[in-house]
Amino acid sequence: AAARGRPPASPAPSLRAAGSQLPCFHGSSTIRNLKERFHMNMTEEQLQLLIEQLVDGSMRSITTKLYDGFQYLTNGIM
Secondary structure: OOOHHHOOOOOOHHHHHHOOHHHHHOOOOHHHHHHHHOOOOOHHHHHHHHHHHHHHHHHHHHHHHHHHHHHHHHOOOO
């Protein structure tokens, strides 16, 4: 299910990066880092396990609890 939210394997970012004056596209690692962020090399099962691990880690994180408390106090978001 998570893979459905991944962007299609498209050369669009590569095309936009070519000759761009934007600092975010400088360096050869930008496109590679973008692809790594979406875990394009993982199977559906591997991706599901990774997401479960990320959610579990977040639920146990003190920083998540602190941020949630901050959001609740400042914005009424729970």
